[in-house]
Amino acid sequence: MTIRAVVDGVGHYLPERVVPNSHFETFLETSDEWIRTRSGIERRHFAAEDQTTSDLGTRAALAAMADAGVGPEDIDGILVATSTPDLTFPSVATMIQKELGMTRGFAFDVQAVCAGFIYALANANALIVSGQATRLLVIGAETFSRIMDWTDRSTCVLFGDGAGAVVLSAGEADGTSQDRGILSTDLNSDGRYLDMLYVDGGVSSTGTSGKLKMQGNLLFRQAVEKLTTTAEAALEKAALSDDDVDWIVPHQANIRIIQGTAKKLGIPMDRVVVTVQDHGNTSAASIPLALSVGVAEGKIKRGDVIVSEAIGGGLAWGAVVLRW
Known part of the structure; x- marks a missing residue:
C-alpha cells in the first residue's frame, strides 16, 4: 500500500475591487492595448486598504474546507505560500489558524515567491506521505499591490491580489x-x-518592505526553458508523458510564457487553464486560483492528470504532477 496526498477540496477568494487596464492610463504612459499585447492581462483585483494577506487566505481556506466538507477540527496543519505577509512575524499561517478557530496542529509559511505554492504542495506532500499529517490546508495568498512601484509601468500593471487553497488528505x-x-x-x-x-x-x-524590481525580458527567456524542463522532469518521475496530461495549470504570470511553455511541451492551449486575463500575476496565489476556477468552470474533473509549474524570484522554480 502507498499513501498519496489527495486533493479533497479547492476554493479561492478575490478582493471586491476590480482594476481594469484603463485605470493605469490615468497616471502612466501606457494603454490597455499595450498591457494586453505584452501580458494578456485585462484586469486584476486589488485588496481594500483594510484587507491583509491573512484575510484573503482565510476566505480561500474556508471555501476549500467547505468544498471538502471538513472543519478546522479535521485539519492537522496549515501551509501558506506568500511573499507579502501581514507582519514580519508571526507567520500568515498562524494568523489564518486563529481565524479558523483551529487550536491544534501546526502552521507555517513557505517563501518561494511565484513558485511558492508548488514548494508548499511539495512540503505538504512530504508531510502526508511520511505520516506526520493526515489532512492539510495548503494556501497561496498575496497582496502584491502593497509592494508595487506605481511609477514603473513595466511592473505595476502586471500584478494583482488574491488567494487560493486546497485541502490535501492522505x-x-x-x-x-x-x-x-x-x-x-x-x-x-x-x-x-x-x-x-x-x-x-x-x-x-533597509528596514523597509521595499518595491518590486524586475528585468522582464531576461526573466522571460529563463522562464520558458526552466518551466518546460521542470514539467518534463516531474512527468518522468510520475512515469507519465505529455500525452497523459489532461490539463496544464500554470503560474499565471504572462500569456506569452504560458503559450511558449505549452508549445514546448507539445500541449495545445485548449488543454491549458488560463486566468491571467482576469487576475494578473497573483504570485503564489495564481495556481490555486486557477485550479479553483478550472473546477468551477467544469474543466477539471476527477481523474484528470494535471501538471502545474511556476517560476519566481530566487530564481526558484518547480512543478507538481497530480491526478485530481
Missing part, C-alpha cells in the same frame, strides 16, 4: 501512475539570478 493507493493524488514533485533554484526579480527592501538590509 489516501491509500497502489503506488502507480493511475493513483489519485500527488504523483511527483520537482523543485529547483539558482540564486545567481537574484537580480532578475527581487524586492529592494527587507528587515536586515
